[in-house]
Amino acid sequence: MKPTIYSVAEEAGVSISTVSKVINQTGHISERTRQKVIEVMAQLNYHPSVVASALTGKPTKTIGLLVPDISNPFFADLARSIEDRSHERGFHVVMCNTDNDAEKEKKYLSLLIRQRIDGLIVASAFRNANLLKNMLKQDIPISVIASEIPHISVNTVTVDDYKGSYLATDYLLSLHHKKIAIITENAKSNHARLDAFREVMQENGIIVPPQHVITTEASIQKGYESAKQIFSMKEKVTAIFACNDLLAIGVMQAAKELKIDVPQDLSVIGFDNTVLSTTITPMLTTVAQPTKEMAVNVVDLLVREMKYPAMHKEHLLLEPKLIVRKSTAPLRREATASTNN
Amino acid sequence: MKPTIYSVAEEAGVSISTVSKVINQTGHISERTRQKVIEVMAQLNYHPSVVASALTGKPTKTIGLLVPDISNPFFADLARSIEDRSHERGFHVVMCNTDNDAEKEKKYLSLLIRQRIDGLIVASAFRNANLLKNMLKQDIPISVIASEIPHISVNTVTVDDYKGSYLATDYLLSLHHKKIAIITENAKSNHARLDAFREVMQENGIIVPPQHVITTEASIQKGYESAKQIFSMKEKVTAIFACNDLLAIGVMQAAKELKIDVPQDLSVIGFDNTVLSTTITPMLTTVAQPTKEMAVNVVDLLVREMKYPAMHKEHLLLEPKLIVRKSTAPLRREATASTNN
DNA sequence: TTGAAAGCGCTAACAA
DNA sequence: TTGTTAGCGCTTTCAA
Numbered sequence: 001m002k003p004t005i006y007s008v009a010e011e012a013g014v015s016i017s018t019v020s021k022v023i024n025q026t027g028h029i030s031e032r033t034r035q036k037v038i039e040v041m042a043q044l045n046y047h048p049s050v051v052a053s054a055l056t057g058k059p060t061k062t063i064g065l066l067v068p069d070i071s072n073p074f075f076a077d078l079a080r081s082i083e084d085r086s087h088e089r090g091f092h093v094v095m096c097n098t099d100n101d102a103e104k105e106k107k108y109l110s111l112l113i114r115q116r117i118d119g120l121i122v123a124s125a126f127r128n129a130n131l132l133k134n135m136l137k138q139d140i141p142i143s144v145i146a147s148e149i150p151h152i153s154v155n156t157v158t159v160d161d162y163k164g165s166y167l168a169t170d171y172l173l174s175l176h177h178k179k180i181a182i183i184t185e186n187a188k189s190n191h192a193r194l195d196a197f198r199e200v201m202q203e204n205g206i207i208v209p210p211q212h213v214i215t216t217e218a219s220i221q222k223g224y225e226s227a228k229q230i231f232s233m234k235e236k237v238t239a240i241f242a243c244n245d246l247l248a249i250g251v252m253q254a255a256k257e258l259k260i261d262v263p264q265d266l267s268v269i270g271f272d273n274t275v276l277s278t279t280i281t282p283m284l285t286t287v288a289q290p291t292k293e294m295a296v297n298v299v300d301l302l303v304r305e306m307k308y309p310a311m312h313k314e315h316l317l318l319e320p321k322l323i324v325r326k327s328t329a330p331l332r333r334e335a336t337a338s339t340n341n
Numbered sequence: 342m343k344p345t346i347y348s349v350a351e352e353a354g355v356s357i358s359t360v361s362k363v364i365n366q367t368g369h370i371s372e373r374t375r376q377k378v379i380e381v382m383a384q385l386n387y388h389p390s391v392v393a394s395a396l397t398g399k400p401t402k403t404i405g406l407l408v409p410d411i412s413n414p415f416f417a418d419l420a421r422s423i424e425d426r427s428h429e430r431g432f433h434v435v436m437c438n439t440d441n442d443a444e445k446e447k448k449y450l451s452l453l454i455r456q457r458i459d460g461l462i463v464a465s466a467f468r469n470a471n472l473l474k475n476m477l478k479q480d481i482p483i484s485v486i487a488s489e490i491p492h493i494s495v496n497t498v499t500v501d502d503y504k505g506s507y508l509a510t511d512y513l514l515s516l517h518h519k520k521i522a523i524i525t526e527n528a529k530s531n532h533a534r535l536d537a538f539r540e541v542m543q544e545n546g547i548i549v550p551p552q553h554v555i556t557t558e559a560s561i562q563k564g565y566e567s568a569k570q571i572f573s574m575k576e577k578v579t580a581i582f583a584c585n586d587l588l589a590i591g592v593m594q595a596a597k598e599l600k601i602d603v604p605q606d607l608s609v610i611g612f613d614n615t616v617l618s619t620t621i622t623p624m625l626t627t628v629a630q631p632t633k634e635m636a637v638n639v640v641d642l643l644v645r646e647m648k649y650p651a652m653h654k655e656h657l658l659l660e661p662k663l664i665v666r667k668s669t670a671p672l673r674r675e676a677t678a679s680t681n682n
Numbered sequence: 683t684t685g686a687a688a689g690c691g692c693t694a695a696c697a698a
Numbered sequence: 699t700t701g702t703t704a705g706c707g708c709t710t711t712c713a714a
Contacts, residue, residue: 002479004691015701020693027694028699045475047454051401052691054392055706062435062456069421071616076417080410080438087437092452094403094433097421111433113388115403134386138343220616249620256622275412275561279590281597281622345707356685361709368710369683393707396690 003046012040023048054116063302064112065095066105068124072218072246073274074291078123078146081295089303091118100187100217102127113138119302123147125187141305145298146289148188155301157294157316161189164287164320165196168241168269171285171322173204176331177239177267181212183226183251184243193243193271209235216247223250231258238331239267245274248284252327263329273323282326290318344387353381364389395457404643405453406436407446409465413559413587414615415632419464419487422636430644432459441528441558443468454479460643464488466528482646486639487630489529496642498635498657502530505628505661506537509582509610512626512663514545517672518580518608522553524567524592525584534584534612550576557588564591572599579672580608586615589625593668604670614664623667631659 005023009016014033021027022037029037040046054060063086067075079095086093094117096108105124109131112120119141126132126149133152135142143155172180182197184190194213201208211233216222223242227250230237242248248270252262260266262282270277273288297316305311342348346364350357355374362368363378370378381387395401404427408416420436427434435458437449446465450472453461460482467473467490474493476483484496513521523538525531535554542549552574557563564583568591571578583589589611593603601607603623611618614629638657646652 006691016692017694017702018700021700024693030699033700045479047451049396049457049691050455051392051395051457052706053693055390055396055691055708056693057706058693060392070411070417070424071414071421073412073414073417073616076411076414079436080412083411083436083438087449087452092435092437092449092456094435095420095424096428096433097424108428108433110388111428114391115433116390116392138386220620253620275414276616276620279561279594279617279621347707357708358685358687358710359683362684365709371683374683390707393690394709396692396707397709398690399709 003044059118062117064117064120074272085299143302157297159289161192162196165193167322169200179237180239181237182241220250223247224254227251227254245270245272267328285328288321344385400459403458405458405461415613426640484639484643498639500630502533503537506534508663510541520578521580522578523582526559561591564588568592568595586611586613608669626669629662
């Protein structure tokens with residue numbers, strides 16, 4: 001049998017409330033009994049049950065985390081940092097991979113409610129904001145990271161996607177590229193990136209033909225396919241802005257296969273600055289998100305809201321940073337992204 | 342207020358035990374009341390509390406997962422699959438990154454015990470097997486994946502490391518390489534890989550000088566540093582067997598920096614078959630682990646043990662597979678891994 | 683087919 | 699400073 005507060009009390013010759021007090025460091029107990037109780041707890045290898053304690057209304061010390069897919073290195077990094085910070089703050093995290101699938105979102109949310117999580121961190125786009133509203137109604141605080149969910153009032157931590165995209169686009173323009181395609185994911189964060197791209201292009205008097213805007217899912221494979229699609233068009237392109245590193249990697253693989261030299265014949269720029277951007281050849285120019293900082297902030301905001309539910313919501317916008325590496329180069333006059341034969 | 346079983350009972354005009362029965366599909370209740378109760382639950386947006394249910398002795402439906410580091414794509418893949426399978430089986434998972442650090446292992450274990458997890462999956466080397474024994478004493482079943490922990494009797498799912506290493510080494514030998522260095526991590530799984538390497542080499546009459554065996558931690562950086570160290574030795578090497586992909590990537594980066602051509606001047610072989618092996622140039626020859634299959638099996642074994650605690654322990658050994666790509670080539674007579682100047 | 687009630691391990695108010 | 703006790707939301711036995 002697992003030791004309970006009763007076993008400890010009995011063994012130590014005190015009452016359970018005394019034991020409870022030394023566990024929680026509440027009330028006043030003499031140093032002598034305190035020591036005795038601590039000793040007995042260690043000896044019995046007693047670990048107070050969060051389950052029982054939670055039933056009395058105390059927190060479960062659990063944070064739910066919804067990510068699209070932990071195999072995406074960007075989310076792996078994010079999850080890692082969120083976990084570290086959560087542990088530092090005394091919480092542990094239950095992670096769920098939604099694949100941006102509405103069914104899974106629903107299922108996991110219900111699961112998490114049943115588990116009585118103290119708070120929820122959402123790192124994935126959310127199709128059904130109503131489900132989230134239900135959580136809010138159940139007094140479960142929510143913080144959103146690297147994403148945005150319309151119509152609900154929650155704490156939010158994002159990188160300035162608009163600015164990041166501006167940085168990327170502007171850099172490409174400074175390299176004299178004019179025919180630039182963009183591959184985006186259908187997620188809120190990517191909308192800002194697309195908007196910024198369009199505006200900067202327009203400001204520079206460049207019209208982006210609709211076929212140069214491809215919307216797809218975040219994966220190397222999709223990046224590869226999108227690139228193939230772009231390369232097959234009549235209207236050639238000299239640069240591609242992929243809205244995340246996974247897509248960018250796919251683009252580079254497609255280019256390689258078609259013997260399109262990056263960066264000589266095609267400049268590629270990514271977003272996220274994951275490991276992949278430094279292991280690919282040539283190394284990827286990309287926009288870095290301060291994942292660590294973002295993670296610390298979401299956790300802290302969430303924990304703050306658990307303590308002070310009434311507090312106003314915060315919307316943190318962190319600075320992206322353009323990391324110039326080797327996948328981008330100035331436009332060569334003759335360059336076109338066509339196959340070599 | 343969150344709805345409770347009482348609110349539902351009252352609203353539906355029945356007793357709480359009736360509600361409980363319809364939730365758990367136990368006992369006999371008329372279709373009519375059943376429908377009524379279900380209706381009320383939906384209307385009240387009621388989600389039964391796992392916390393309360395667990396207090397009565399039922400499972401918490403929580404599995405603890407200890408991984409070294411989720412930023413390592415191998416563990417990210419593994420974690421993803423473990424989670425998917427756990428969800429399928431009705432459990433959710435609490436993940437903890439140990440960094441193979443004894444302090445963290447201890448801290449997280451205590452955390453998980455307090456949370457009353459139903460079972461634990463260990464994917465990390467474990468310095469302190471006694472802590473795990475304590476869990477076993479508390480009747481918390483443990484399954485180990487991609488690792489092995491001496492002196493404790495638990496279910497185990499691993500790839501056949503010995504065979505994987507044999508495959509890799511043998512392949513290198515078939516390419517006529519004789520001067521092969523190996524970079525390993527100080528973890529149980531890697532010991533088998535090192536042993537196999539040594540034996541195969543010996544069988545072929547090749548003596549591996551001690552300086553050609555480097556033990557370090559699993560990271561790109563460490564792989565890079567180890568490679569630098571190897572390249573600086575008097576005794577040149579024509580191939581490097583890195584015991585995981587991260588290390589192999591580091592090796593390739595170091596080689597590139599020193600203008601050592603892979604695979605012409607140096608063959609590199611990895612282990613794990615992560616994304617990185619297909620995004621690096623040249624693509625990495627590596628040994629694939631069937632992560633998905635492994636994940637499904639650990640979860641299933643763990644769940645089985647929860648149900649039938651007395652059952653004998655199983656030790657699953659899955660087949661590795663050599664994936665030949667572009668980082669390995671036959672030995673050129675003149676080749677030595679030296680810098681080009 | 684339904685309900686009453688004890689108990690799971692703990693917290694917190696209150697009493698001693 | 700310590701102990702008694704009611705309750706947290708549920709399950710389960712037993713009775714009706």
